[in-house]
Amino acid sequence: xxxxxxxxxxxxxxxxxxxxxxxxxxxxxxxxxxxxxxxxxxxxxxxxxxxxxxxxxxxxxxxxxxxxxxxxxxxxxxxxxxxxxxxxxxxxxxxxxxxxxxxxxxxxxxxxxxxxxxxxxxxxxxxxxxxxxxxxxxxxxxxxxxxxxxxxxxxxxxxxxxxxxxxxxxxxxxxxxxxxxxxxxxxxxxxxxxxxxxxxxxxxxxxxxxxxxxxxxxxxxxxxxxxxxxxxxxxxxxxxxxxxxxxxxxxxxxxxxxxxxxxxxxxxxxxxxxxxxxxxxxxxxxxxxxxxxxxxxxxxxxxxxxxxxxxxxxxxxxxxxxxxxxxxxxxxxxxxxxx
Amino acid sequence: xxxxxxxxxxxxxxxxxxxxxxxxxxxxxxxxxxxxxxxxxxxxxxxxxxxxxxxxxxxxxxxxxxxxxxxxxxxxxxxxxxxxxxxxxxxxxxxxxxxxxxxxxxxxxxxxxxxxxxxxxxxxxxxxxxxxxxxxxxxxxxxxxxxxxxxxxxxxxxxxxxxxxxxxxxxxxxxxxxxxxxxxxxxxxxxxxxxxxxxxxxxxxxxxxxxxxxxxxxxxxxxxxxxxxxxxxxxxxxxxxxxxxxxxxxxxxxxx
Numbered sequence: 001x002x003x004x005x006x007x008x009x010x011x012x013x014x015x016x017x018x019x020x021x022x023x024x025x026x027x028x029x030x031x032x033x034x035x036x037x038x039x040x041x042x043x044x045x046x047x048x049x050x051x052x053x054x055x056x057x058x059x060x061x062x063x064x065x066x067x068x069x070x071x072x073x074x075x076x077x078x079x080x081x082x083x084x085x086x087x088x089x090x091x092x093x094x095x096x097x098x099x100x101x102x103x104x105x106x107x108x109x110x111x112x113x114x115x116x117x118x119x120x121x122x123x124x125x126x127x128x129x130x131x132x133x134x135x136x137x138x139x140x141x142x143x144x145x146x147x148x149x150x151x152x153x154x155x156x157x158x159x160x161x162x163x164x165x166x167x168x169x170x171x172x173x174x175x176x177x178x179x180x181x182x183x184x185x186x187x188x189x190x191x192x193x194x195x196x197x198x199x200x201x202x203x204x205x206x207x208x209x210x211x212x213x214x215x216x217x218x219x220x221x222x223x224x225x226x227x228x229x230x231x232x233x234x235x236x237x238x239x240x241x242x243x244x245x246x247x248x249x250x251x252x253x254x255x256x257x258x259x260x261x262x263x264x265x266x267x268x269x270x271x272x273x274x275x276x277x278x279x280x281x282x283x284x285x286x287x288x289x290x291x292x293x294x295x296x297x298x299x300x301x302x303x304x305x306x307x308x309x310x311x312x313x314x315x316x317x318x319x320x321x322x323x324x325x326x327x328x329x330x331x332x333x334x335x336x337x338x339x
Numbered sequence: 340x341x342x343x344x345x346x347x348x349x350x351x352x353x354x355x356x357x358x359x360x361x362x363x364x365x366x367x368x369x370x371x372x373x374x375x376x377x378x379x380x381x382x383x384x385x386x387x388x389x390x391x392x393x394x395x396x397x398x399x400x401x402x403x404x405x406x407x408x409x410x411x412x413x414x415x416x417x418x419x420x421x422x423x424x425x426x427x428x429x430x431x432x433x434x435x436x437x438x439x440x441x442x443x444x445x446x447x448x449x450x451x452x453x454x455x456x457x458x459x460x461x462x463x464x465x466x467x468x469x470x471x472x473x474x475x476x477x478x479x480x481x482x483x484x485x486x487x488x489x490x491x492x493x494x495x496x497x498x499x500x501x502x503x504x505x506x507x508x509x510x511x512x513x514x515x516x517x518x519x520x521x522x523x524x525x526x527x528x529x530x531x532x533x534x535x536x537x538x539x540x541x542x543x544x545x546x547x548x549x550x551x552x553x554x555x556x557x558x559x560x561x562x563x564x565x566x567x568x569x570x571x572x573x574x575x576x577x578x579x580x581x582x583x584x585x586x587x588x589x590x591x592x593x594x595x
Contacts (some may be wrong), residue, residue, distance in 0.1 A: 031501050032527035040505040051505065053410035053485055054528035113501050252454045 003079055010072045016285055017069045020062040020213045021127060022280030025184060026273035029055030030115050036108040039063070066104060073100045073130075076137065087245060090141050096133040103130055119183045124181035128287055135288040139295050148299055149244045158300045162234050162245075166294040169227035169252075173287045176220040179213065180283060188214045189276075195267045221260060224286075228256045231293065248293040255286045265267035363554035375451045375475060381559045387581040389440075389555040391586055393547050393567055395433040397595025400425045406463075407533045412486035413463035415567030423468045424530075433593055435469040436569050437521060437537040439544035440555065441576060449541050450592065455479040455512060458524070458534060459486045460504070465534030469570070471527055471544035472536060474518055480504075480511045487528055494522040497538065501527075511576060520568055536572055560585070567591045 025029050029328055032055030033039050039047040039060055044067065077093035103126045110119040139145055183189055188210035198204050198218070204211050235249040236243075241318050262279040269275050369381045402421035406415035426434040455477035459466045463484055472478055482504040490511055491501040497515045504511065515522065515538040526532035537544060545553040555565075562580040572593040579587040 028530055029527055031491055034491070034501040034503045040487060040503045053412060053486060055409075055530065056487065056528050057409075114493075114501060266547055 003083060004137070004138065004141040004143065006072075006079065007076060007134065007141050010069070010076050011131070011134040011138045011288070013065075013069045013072055014127075014134045015281055015288070017062070017065045018127050018131060018284045019097055019277055019281040020058070020065045021124070022277035023273065024058045024062045025120075025124075026247065026271065026276040026280075027055060027058050028086045029058040030120075031059075031111060032056050033063070033111070036063075036111045066107065070100050070104060073097055073134070080137070084141070086140075089137065092133060092137050092140070094324060096137065097128065099126065099130045099133060100282075103127060115185070117182075120189060121178070121181045121187040124185065125178045128177050128284055131284050131288060132174075132291055135291055136295065139292055144244055147297065149242070149296065159238065161232075162231070162238070164298045165227065165231045165234055166290065166297045168291040169224070169231050170287065170294045172220070172224050173283075173290050174228050176217065176224050177283050179217045179220050180280075183210075183213045183217050184280075186213065189271050190267065192218070193267065195264045208319065221263060225256060225260070228252055228286075228290070231290075232324075235293075244296045245293065248289050248296065252286065252293060254270065255282060258282055259286055279336075291301045344484070361364060367577055369433070376448050377450055379557070380447050381505055381557055383557070385560055385583040386557045387560060387584055388586040389558060389563065389565060389579055389581065390586060391438070391553055391565075391590055393433040393436045393438070393551045393553065393569075393591045393593065394431040395425075395427045395572075395595070396431065396592050399427055399429070402426065407529070410463065410486055410529060412484070416462055416484070418462040420462055420464050420482070421534075423464075427547055428551060432547070432549065433548055433569065433572075434547055434551065435467075435546065436547040436551075436553070436567050436591075436593075437469050437471055437569045438547065438553040438555070438565060438591075439471065439520065439533070439537060439539050440541060440558070441564045441566040443561050444541055444543070444556045444559075447541070447559070449473070451475040452542075459483050460490075460526070460532070464532055465526075467534070467546070469521075469535045469546050471546060472515065472538055473542060474516065474538055474540045475514055478513050478515070478536065480513070480524075482507055488526050488532070489528055491525050491527055492522055492536075493525065494519055498523060520566070523572075533570075537568065556595055565589060567593075569593060 009309060037040065037044060039056075040051070042048070044060075045061055047060060073093075073096050077090075077097045080093035084093075105122065106123040106126060110116065110123050113119060183191075186209070191208070191210035191214040192198050193203065194200065198215060204215055229328045232249040232253045235245045239245045259279065259282045262275060262282055265275045266272070266279050356490055402423070402425070405420045407420075407486050411428050422499065423435060452474055453473050456470060456479065458470060458478055458480045458544055460481065461483040461487070482488050485507050487503065488506045489501060489503045492500055492513070494515070496517050496519050500513065504510050517534075517538070518540045519538045523533040524534040524536060537546075543555045545555055558581060560581055560583050562578060564576055564578050566574050566576045568574040575591050575593065577589050577591065579589050581587040
């Protein structure tokens with residue numbers, strides 16, 4: 001349980017880091033600290049606080065939060081290595097360490113190379129994947145996942161349509177975020193200055209690269225909205241009695257409404273930096289929530305594949321366990337299956 | 340397998356530590372500067388001048404006061420600065436226009452001034468706001484403020500650079516290797532701070548002052564294309580011909 005709580009802390013810290021990164025871009029502070037990993041020649045952690053002025057405040061805070069998140073992710077990986085019996089969860093911890101390290105290096109490179117768009121877009125996109133990894137670990141270490149959400153219904157109650165819709169939603173949300181990052185780092189955020197229309201019309205009267213990527217982001221919002229509505233509708237119609245699906249669905253719906261509102265306000269306010277940054281982090285929350293819904297909807301399928309393919313072999317793994325096998329794997333007929 | 344995973348973690352951590360221990364020096368001043376003659380090829384006995392005035396045609400803009408709240412050090416200077424984007428005198432004189440010979444000098448090459456041009460950061464702004472230098476001439480960027488600045492040049496053809504000046508009195512010297520009109524300078528710490536540097540390969544350039552006038556001296560007789568560049572109003576050109584020891588007079592009018 002402690003590990004799960006810590007994983008939640010890591011995921012929340014990662015979301016905060018994404019918000020801080022959004023502030024850096026929104027305030028145009030990305031190059032206010034020209035050196036990396038040092039800060040104006042100081043070691044990052046000893047940079048005097050009275051010098052955190054102007055754009056430095058945003059950029060330096062982002063670096064410090066990133067360092068803290070990196071440290072937390074390393075601690076999480078070590079904790080998983082020591083206490084987690086499922087090797088694939090441990091492996092996720094190692095992947096998270098590698099991803100956040102790569103992310104830090106990308107952040108440094110983008111500063112030293114004066115914010116080249118491809119690197120900055122990669123930095124923004126990888127941030128979301130790191131967040132997804134932390135969210136996934138939090139899900140996999142949760143008590144609900146370990147008991148297969150089996151308190152109220154049959155654990156192998158597989159709903160393939162829901163799994164497909166939820167997976168598609170997650171993929172489309174991620175693609176939408178990458179499109180948004182591309183728009184953001186190529187200066188196309190106000191390429192279409194009006195909302196909800198496009199230069200007073202439904203389709204742009206002329207096309208340039210900034211207009212095209214901006215328009216793609218708006219169309220992407222429609223696609224994501226349709227996916228979210230389909231997923232939420234499906235859950236509420238078929239699984240109203242399953243809180244592990246109902247809750248993220250309703251949260252997803254609420255976050256989508258907030259996100260679309262923030263997107264509109266970002267354009268109408270001329271990219272006001274706080275609105276813009278909340279738009280970025282809310283996008284991450286939409287992605288994370290969609291991922292939670294996907295993982296939970298796939299939980300029975302997960303168990304089946306694990307128990308069917310590798311269940312017997314896994315019984316011979318190292319005996320480390322923080323709880324009794326029966327507690328965290330109650331799948332009927334599959335004693336000891338580690339999922 | 341476990342050993343492999345532990346190994347991956349150790350390598351990753353080592354990579355992180357190594358990344359955190361380096362130092363960066365972004366002094367982008369290593370590019371070579373083309374050699375230049377030591378003497379001026381223009382015969383002073385025949386040289387002429389081009390003079391003129393730049394005017395703004397439109398309602399007088401009221402420059403906004405720049406809010407510097409994001410840096411208390413700037414506020415404590417007690418200096419009120421105004422937006423220099425469009426500075427117009429009462430008689431329409433347009434300030435901060437870079438005027439230069441765009442074409443007409445042929446293959447003539449000119450000595451490079453040995454004295455550096457000082458671009459100061461004073462009162463949390465660049466002084467002057469618009470300047471001109473020759474290719475190969477040293478530009479010395481000075482921090483006269485009791486706060487940090489980063490000097491960030493964003494050229495299109497020259498080498499971009501971004502260097503920090505955390506302490507008062509720090510200087511950074513740079514030489515541009517290619518003619519480029521204009522090279523924007525910014526400070527990412529203080530987003531209101533901008534300057535524009537016109538880099539040309541001859542000495543015939545000027546920046547208009549409060550009266551909107553300019554003077555290009557010592558030109559050989561000939562026909563020249565003169566360009567006047569303003570940061571928001573764009574660029575306009577005119578052609579002028581001068582004979583021996585003549586002074587050509589031209590005027591530019593920038594509509595709002």
